[in-house]
Amino acid sequence: xxxxxxxxxxxxxxxxxxxxxxxxxxxxxxxxxxxxxxxxxxxxxxxxxxxxxxxxxxxxxxxxxxxxxxxxxxxxxxxxxxxxxxxxxxxxxxxxxxxxxxxxxxxxxxxxxxxxxxxxxxxxxxxxxxxxxxxxxxxxxxxxxxxxxxxxxxxxxxxxxxxxxxxxxxxxxxxxxxxxxxxxxxxxxxxxxxxxxxxxxxxxxxxxxxxxxxxxxxxxxxxxxxxxxxxxxxxxxxxxxxxxxxxxxxxxxxxxxxxxxxxxxxxxxxxxxxxxxxxxxxxxxxxxxxxxxxxxxxxxxxxxxxxxxxxxxxxxxxxxxxxxxxxxxxxxxxxxxxxxxxxxxxxxxxxxxxxxxxxxxxxxxxxxxxxxxxxxxxxxxxxxxxxxxxxxxxxxxxxxxxxxxxxxxxxxxxxxxxxxxxxxxxxxxxxxxx
Numbered sequence: 001x002x003x004x005x006x007x008x009x010x011x012x013x014x015x016x017x018x019x020x021x022x023x024x025x026x027x028x029x030x031x032x033x034x035x036x037x038x039x040x041x042x043x044x045x046x047x048x049x050x051x052x053x054x055x056x057x058x059x060x061x062x063x064x065x066x067x068x069x070x071x072x073x074x075x076x077x078x079x080x081x082x083x084x085x086x087x088x089x090x091x092x093x094x095x096x097x098x099x100x101x102x103x104x105x106x107x108x109x110x111x112x113x114x115x116x117x118x119x120x121x122x123x124x125x126x127x128x129x130x131x132x133x134x135x136x137x138x139x140x141x142x143x144x145x146x147x148x149x150x151x152x153x154x155x156x157x158x159x160x161x162x163x164x165x166x167x168x169x170x171x172x173x174x175x176x177x178x179x180x181x182x183x184x185x186x187x188x189x190x191x192x193x194x195x196x197x198x199x200x201x202x203x204x205x206x207x208x209x210x211x212x213x214x215x216x217x218x219x220x221x222x223x224x225x226x227x228x229x230x231x232x233x234x235x236x237x238x239x240x241x242x243x244x245x246x247x248x249x250x251x252x253x254x255x256x257x258x259x260x261x262x263x264x265x266x267x268x269x270x271x272x273x274x275x276x277x278x279x280x281x282x283x284x285x286x287x288x289x290x291x292x293x294x295x296x297x298x299x300x301x302x303x304x305x306x307x308x309x310x311x312x313x314x315x316x317x318x319x320x321x322x323x324x325x326x327x328x329x330x331x332x333x334x335x336x337x338x339x340x341x342x343x344x345x346x347x348x349x350x351x352x353x354x355x356x357x358x359x360x361x362x363x364x365x366x367x368x369x370x371x372x373x374x375x376x377x378x379x380x381x382x383x384x385x386x387x388x389x390x391x392x393x394x395x396x397x398x399x400x401x402x403x404x405x406x407x408x409x410x411x412x413x414x415x416x417x418x419x420x421x422x423x424x425x426x427x428x429x430x431x432x433x434x
Contacts, residue, residue, distance in 0.1 A: 001408060001409060001411065002410050002411065002414075002433060002434065003406050003407060003408045003409075003410055003433075003434050004395065004398075004405075004406070004407040004410050004413075004421060004431050004432065004433060004434070005404060005405075005406050005431070005432040005434050006380070006395065006398035006399060006401075006404065006405045006406070006407065006429075006430065006431050006432075007403075007404050007430035007432075008378075008380055008398055008399055008400055008401035008402060008403060008404070008405060008430075009377075009400070009401070009402055009403075010252065010399070010428050010429055010430055011252055011253055011254050011255075011291070011428065012248075012249070012252055012254035012255075012256060012424070012427040012428045012429060013254060013255050013256070013427060013428055014256065014257070014426065014427045014428070015256075015257045015258075015259055016245060016256060016257075016258055016259065016423060016424075016426075016427060017237075017258075017259045017260060018237040018238050018241040018242050018245070018258060018259075018260070018261065019043075019045040019046075019047070019237070019238050019241055019417070019418045020042075020043035020044055020045040020070065020235040020236070020237065020238060021045075021196075021197060021200075021235050021236045021237065021238040021239065021240075022045055022047060022049065022050065022238055022240070022416050023170070023195075023197050023238075023240075023319075024196075024197040024200050024201070024235050024236055025044055025045060025050045025053075025235060026049065026050070026053060026098030026101060026171075027098075027101055027171070027174045027197060027198075027200075027201045028041055028200070028201060028204060028233060028235060029041070029044075029050070029053050029054065029057065029074075029098075030053075030098070030101040030102045030104070030105055030174075030178065031105060031178060031201060031204060031205065031208075032057065032062060032074035032075075032076055032105075033057070033060075033062070033076045033079065033102060033105035033106060033109060034076075034105045034108060034109055034178060034181065034182070034205075034208065034228050035076065035109075035208060035227070035228040035229055035230060036075070036076060036077040037075070037077075037228075037229045037230030038073055038074070038075045038230045039073065039074045039075070039208075039230050039231055039232075039233070040067070040071065040072070040073045040074075040230075040231075040232040040233070041071065041072055041073075041074070041232075041233050041234075041235070042070060042071045042232070042233070042234040042235065043070050043071075043234050043235045043236075043237075044070050044071065044072055044235065045070075045238065045418045046069075046070070046418040046419065047414060047415060047416055047417065047418045048411065048414045048415040049096060049097075049098055049415045049416065052092070052095065052096050053096060053098050053099065054072065055092070056089075056092050056093065056096065056099060056102075057074065057076075059083060059088070059089065059092065060076075060079055060080060060083050060084075060089075060102075061076070061078045061079045061080035061083065062074050062075065062076045062079065063075040063076075063077070063078070075230075079110070081110060081112065084106075084112075084113070084114045085114070089114075090114075090115075090116040090150065091116075093115050093116050094116040094149075098171075099115060100115060100128060100131060100171060100175065101171055101174055101175050101178070102115070103115055103131065103135070103151070103153060103175060103179075104131075104135075104174070104175035104176060104177070104178035104179040105178045105179075107135060107138075107140055107153055107155040107158065107179045108158065108178055108179045108180070108181060108182045108183070109182065111154065111155050111156040111157070111158075112153065112154055112155070112156075113151075113152075113153040113155075114150065114151065114152055114153070115150070115151045116148075116149055116150050116151075128151075128172070129166070130165055130166060130167055130169040130172030130173075130176075131169070131171070131172045131175045131176070132151070132153075133163070133165070133166065134163060134165070134172065134175065134176030134179065134180075134189070135153055135155060135175075135176070135179055137161050137163040138155065138158040138159065138160070138161060138176075138179055138180060138183050138187065139155060139157065139158050139159050139161075139183075140153050140154060140155030140158065140179075141153070141154045141155070155179070157184065158179065158180070158182075158183035158184065159183055159184045159185055160180060160183045160184060160185035160186045160187035160188075160222065160223075160224055161185075161187060161188075162187075162188045162190070163176075163187070163188070163189055163190070164190045164191055165189065165190065165191040165192060166191075167191070168191050168192065168193045168194075168218060168312045168313075169193060170193040170195050170197060170198060172193070173189065173192045173193040173198055173220075174193075174197070174198060174201055176189060177189070177192075177198075177201065177202065177205070177212065177220065177222065178201075178205070180222045180224065181205055181210040181212070181222060181224065181225065181228065182224055182225060182226065182227065182228070183222075183224040184224050185223075185224055186221065186222065186223050186224070187220075187221070187222040187224070188219070188220070188221050188222075189219070189220040189221075189222070190218065190219050191218055192214075192217075192218050192219065192220045193218075193312065193313065194216055194217055194218050194313050194314075195313040195317075196236055196239070196265045196267075196313075197236075198215075199215050199216050200233075200235065200236060202215040202220070203215065204231060204233045205228070207231040207233075208228040208229050208230070208231045209225055209227070209228045209229050210222070210225060210228060211223035211224075211225060236262050236265055237260055237261055237262055239265070239266055239267075239269060239317065240317070240319045240320060240389070240416070241417065242258055242261050242266065242269070242287065243269050243273065243317075243320040243323055244320075244323050244392050244396070244417075245258050245289075246258070246270075246273045246278060246280065246287070246289055246323075247273070247278075247323040247324070247326065247327035247393075247396055248396045248399065248424075249278075249289040250273075250276070250278045250289070250292060250295055250327055250330075250331075251326065251327055251329075251330055251396050251397070251399070251400040252396075252399050252400050253291050253292060253293060254289070254291060254427070254428075255288075255289065255290055255291045256288075256289050256427065257283070257286050257287070257288050257289075258286060258287045258288075258289070259285075259286050260285055260286065261285055261286060261287050262285065263282055263285055263287070267313065267314045267315075267316075267317075268314065268315070268316055269316070269317070269320065270282075270287070272308060272316055272320075272324065273324075273327075275297070275298045275306060275308075276295065276297055276298075276308075276324065276327055276328060276331060276335070277294075277295030277296040277297055277298065277331055277332070277333070278292065278295050278327070279292060279295070293374070294332060294373060294374065295331050295332070296331060296332040296333050297328060297331045297332065297333030297334065297335050297371060298333075299333070305334050305335065305336055305368075306333075306334075306335045306336070307335070307336045307337075307338055308321065308324050308335055308336070308337055308338070309337075309338035309339075309340060310338070310339060310340050310341055311340075318339060318340075318341045318342065318345070319389050320389075321337055321339050321345070321389075322345070322348070322389040322390050322392070322393040323389070323392070323393055323396070324337060325337045325346070325349065325352075325359075325367060325369055325393065326352060326357075326393040326394075326396050326397050327396070328369040328371055329352060329357040329358070329359070329369055329371060329372060329378065329397070330371060330372055330373070330374050330378075330400065331371035331373065332371050332373040333371050334368065334369065334370050334371065335368075335369050335371075336362075336366060336367075336368050336369075337366065337367045337368075337369060338365060338366050339365050339366070339367075340365060343364040343365060344364065345387070345389070345390070346361060346364065346365070346366075346367050347361075347364070347386065348386050348387075348390035348393065348394065349361055349367055351381070351383040351384075351394055351397075352378075352393075352394075352397055354381050354383070355378040355379055355380070355381055355397055355401055355405075356372075356376055356377075356378050356379050357369070357372070357378060357397075358370040358371075358372060377400075377401065377402045378397055378400060378401040378402065379401055379402050379403055380398060380401045380402065380403035380404045380405035381405055382405070382406040382408070383405065383406070383407055383408070384407070384408040384409045385407055385408065385409045385410055385412045385413055386409075386412070387412055388412050388413060388415050388416035388417075389416070391407065391409075391410065391412045391413040392413060392416075392417060392420070394407055395407060395413065395420070395431075399424070399429055399431075406434075410433070421433055
């Protein structure tokens, strides 16, 4: 197990380029299974979850060629379905939550799929009913071996249909879309997720020959086609990294320029951080954050405490609530952070409290943060990263703290942020991997 030793109190300065979007990458990489032709993907982040998925695709028989630091070509013309029956496949798939999205492409193109229960962050229950509900509506038969925790799906001759999803699941919508693109007839998906990741996937599939309309809305219509072809795709910059860097700049009183942000795709993320009192300036497609000694959290119009809550897109993404929470610890004012989707994601606040933050954990979903307004600096401690986003929130806290912190279990951070220590050290941070 690796750890970060973080010497806090350093101001950062300079430019940083966000990595390719992790959550988009997991969908886009699975989509290469839909065609026998070559697919080239650019701006692939070098992170553990993505690297493991690329390795899994290679083990399945996909020809993987690295074209550059962030570019790969994939050709799934000799997929080995027998590999799905092996213990090696089940072990590797269970270690990666994104592996669930190979089911839609396998079902669409080959009529079959198998997967052990995927892993991922320990942030509470993350049910997969939406995925399998969609597959069943298309005509697939689903069986779950509870003793071995293995999902079996058979789906020859899928047929288009109307479905109303029980939740606007991003991965669930992506999986159903990929299953439906070659189903016979028309599929209509209502209450579909419409995040930029989904828009990117649908745009890519349309370039491959799919017929998907309603992209960007919660009502998708898919006219099935017989086969898909190759394409080239470039992923968006990671909006979660961008938000993390905004919060980091405020906490460390740093002047930072985040380059090439695809600002129109960020939704309300910039405005949410502005409501936290953080100054932002758009310079073309870059975001400039000036050095700020103080930042003050807004209240609602009637003077009541600001609430920042996660919502389905175009609402605020749940992956940035941890960053909002840690950023609020040194703001002036109070904010209620309401994490609706996951019941264990706020439990990392005990580490922030140990560092000196004033936080009341109301229940598993809500935390009230009373900002210190820099009157008291957080102090360095030893702590453990429970998941990707909490891990980076703790890293930001440690960078702003007085003294030295040690963050254990940084493999969680490496799952979502590429070379984060090297990139931040280039701006003036003092992070040592031990």
